[in-house]
Amino acid sequence: MLRHITQGLALGAVLALTAMAPAQAKTIKVAIGHQSMCTDTYTAGIVVKELKLLEKYLPKDGKYKDVEYDISWADYSSGGPITNQMMANKLNIGVMGDYPLIVNGAKFQATDSLRTYYVAGTGYNLKGSGNAIVVPVKSDLYKIGDLEGKAVSTPVGSAAWGMLLKAAQDNNIKFQLKNQSPAVGAANIAAGKIDAHSDFCPWSEIMEFRGTGRKIYDGSEAGVPYLHGVVVRKDLADDYPEVVQAFIKAVYAAGKWIKEDPMRATDLMEKWTGVEKEVLFIYFSEGGHLTLDPTIKPKWTEALKFDHTVLVKEKAIPPLDFDDWIDEKYIKAAYKDMGVDYEADKAAIVDPKVANAGLPNQIWHARDGIKEFKTLPEFLTAVAKFRATGAKINSTYVYDVETGLKLFGKTAFWVVTPKGEFSTFLRRGEAEKFAASSGGKVIDFDEAIAMKSS
Amino acid sequence: MTAAVLNSPRLHRIREAVAARPRLWLAVTLGFPVVYYLGMFAALLIRFQALPNYTETFDWFGNVAEIVRSTPDWSDIWPIIGQEWLFEVGRMNYDYGAGISEWSLYINPTKFGLILILGGLTATAFNLMLARRAACSASRLNGGAAAGGLGAALVGMTNVTLAWVVCCATPNWVVGLAILGLGVSTSLWLEQFGWWIEYAGFGLLLASLYVLSGEPKAPGGKPADSAGGHDDHHYPNTAMGASR
Known part of the structure; x- marks a missing residue:
């Protein structure tokens, strides 16, 4: 009898404790x-x-x-x-x-x-832009073929590595491949310690924006999204x-x-x-x-x-x-x-070529924000005016004629025709081709601004 | 079959050689990983002329428990655990971004275990050489030592756990070769042969034990028993090495 009472009390205690215990939430x-x-x-x-x-x-x-x-x-x-x-x-x-x-x-x-x-x-870029191969800004390399036998680094296993492999296959070139993280590659490009560095977004634009690197190959050339x-x-x-x-x-x-x-x-x-x-x-x-x-x-x-x-x-x-x-x-x-x-x-x-057609060129004014200009002469005139007054410009943006991709004004290849018309290109080769066909010449951003500053 | 192997004369000689100098065997076995990792660390300091500025300890046991819990098949569990680290020491460069590890030394318990086994095999070969220097011909001793040394070097090389950002951002055995001066591309190409090199290393070590534990040679160059020599179990102390 006593045993039954004891067992009953013990069971009751267990049930009571169970009821009092907080419910265990699943994590x-x-x-x-x-x-x-x-x-x-x-x-x-x-x-x-x-x-x-x-x-x-x-x-x-x-x-x-x-x-x-x-x-x-x-x-x-x-x-x-x-x-x-x-x-x-x-x-x-x-x-x-x-x-x-x-x-x-x-x-x-x-x-x-x-x-x-x-x-x-x-997200995506239909043309494949985002990955790029960059060389030190003072390098004498201008196209992917120039990389034959050179030291090229990339984060192995990354999207930029894949693009680099395809670019090498497409262009039948061989180079010394080095594995470098993006930050190390960017630092080595700035210090001129490596011939070229292939990287993913936004590292090539960081190097271009800081003025340490220059693109010689854009992912859009691989033709794969x-x-x-x-x-x-x-x-x-x-x-x-x-x-x-x-x-x-x-x-x-x-x-x-x-x-x-x-x-x-x-x-x-x-x-x-x-x-x-x-x-x-x-x-x-x-x-x-x-x-x-x-x-x-x-x-x-x-x-x-x-x-x-x-x-x-x-x-x-x-x-x-x-x-x-x-x-x-x-x-x-x-x-x-x-x-x-x-x-x-x-x-x-x-498709950037279609979607970006007719989009205005932009100047990022440090104080006033983004200002838009329908034509390149208007854009250049405004940049020249800001520069003359000492106004701070954060950045400028134009579009590549060939692909419709957005570019920094300062890194684009500019072509001016005898009629004084301007065009902007991502790649030097296409700019030179256009200049030859139009009787114009390839100039840089500062030269283009100078032509509108007088 | 197992009993035959366990009772084989070669295994008996190996056991005797280890038992003859147990403290030496233990010291070499345990000292081997210590010297191995200190050697890697010293190589980094000499190569890069800089001291480390960070360390990191990983919850290896917790990570392994999580891998076992969340991986259904044991055939997948082992290789994943094999990639888990316990400790990292290296040098961080804070000049760009949030910091980049320029070089580092990792301790991976799986690799550490392999190095410990390597230490045990090396210690056994060493004890055998000491024990049997009087019973083995010079060519056998030299051959056994060479095979053992080469085997240990190959296994040691393929278990290097160094990371160097300009060669390979993740710990890899070929980083050791690159640090020694071999071209990065060549080093990375060699990576695919790592397993084979490691197997060859262990094979050479086992071969050295086999050679060193063989039949004693009579003065005429024939095995002692076929030349009417004595039984293995009655080797004089001079043959097994007297001093302990």
Whole structure:
């Protein structure tokens, strides 16, 4: 009898303690690897992080009612280490460029039990601009063929590395390849310690803007679109698809926020990343290099498949089953929730040559902000006037005749015809060709301004 | 089969050689990784003429636990764990951006374990040479020493855990070659042969143990037993090395 009473008391105590104990909330880890020094990842990285957009869209009802989210962000200088960290499950979402994305998918598929899904893009440049090969500003190298036998560095495994491999294959040149992180490559270009450095966005523009480097090859010459995207570990995507959808909604919202006011966005992004706002403006302003669009277009799949063949040719990379890797169901669900027409966005492709035709040239006046000029003579006259009065100009922007890409006025190759008409070019060769056909001559920015300053 | 191997005369001679000088064996085994990592560190200081300015410790056990928890297949777990670091010491350049690690030395527990095994094999070969210097011909001793030395060098070379930003931004064994002056492109090309070189190194070390633990040679050059010599178990102390 006493034993029954004791057992009853013990059971009661256990039940009471159980009832009093706080409910254990389930914690979902969302660990994102991003790149604050790679502009094309910003809409899935630094902007989402700083504006806390993921927190805004994460599900909080239904099966997620009592869930706690453990959100962490890790910043990397290239995509390769993000994949390594994803394999060790220290990260479960990664944001990176096209070639690292492929390596990510292939490395995971080479395992017996791990997989990632490519679930969304961040942005693209149809022409492939964003990657570039830069030489020291005083170098006597002007075209990719000049790199034969030279020392060329790149962050191996990055999108710029992939572009460099393709450029070497296309032009049948061989050089000494060195592996350098973007910051080291940029420092070596500034110090003239390396013949050339190939890097991804926005490093070549940083070097141009600071006056330390000069582009001799732009990614647009490779003729393959340049894109970035989001990969997610399969276990996260399978267990919590709504979390993946929330991340994609955050990416979409980040793009919308940038497009609403590029000046505000670049100003804040400069504070978050340390990249000059004038450099960021060439990517994120109207007519900029980057088209913010998370949809997964058939053309991107084709581009990624092509990139994979480049990697297979140059390096023993495992095969990649694109059908298994690319999964649109998360982005389609996210768009549906947001009430946005996915198929319409997916069908739209921005070609800078068409979209940027007729866009005004711009002067970023330090005090008054962006001023726009429809023609190049008006633009040059205004620059000359500002310079004469000692007004500070942060930067100037014009467009490449051939590709429609936005350029810094000071780094463009200018051609003036006998009639006094001006044209601007990204590449010296095309400027010289145009000058020869029009009877004009190739001049630099200062010479062009001088012609309008009298 | 296993019993036959365990009872083989060669293994018996190896066990005897180790038992003859256990403290020496232990000192060489444990000292080998210490000298190995100090040697790598010294190479960095001499090559770059600068002291390190940062260290970082990684939660290796926590990371391994997470890998085991989140990776379904054991065949995937091992290679991923093999990439995990415990400790990093290096030099950071703060001239550009948030800082770039110019060079660094990593301690990877998996690699450390391999170096410890290497130390054990080297110590065994060393003990065997000391123990059997009277019983082996000069050519056998020299051959065994050469094979063991080359094997240890190859295994040591392929387990270097140095990172140098101008060669390879991640720790890689070929960085050691590049630091020694081999061209970066050549070094990176050699990377693909790392496993084979490591296997060859271990193979040479095992071959040296095999050679050094062989039948003793009679003065005429024939094996002692075929020349009417004594049984292995009755080697005089002079043959096994008297002093401890």
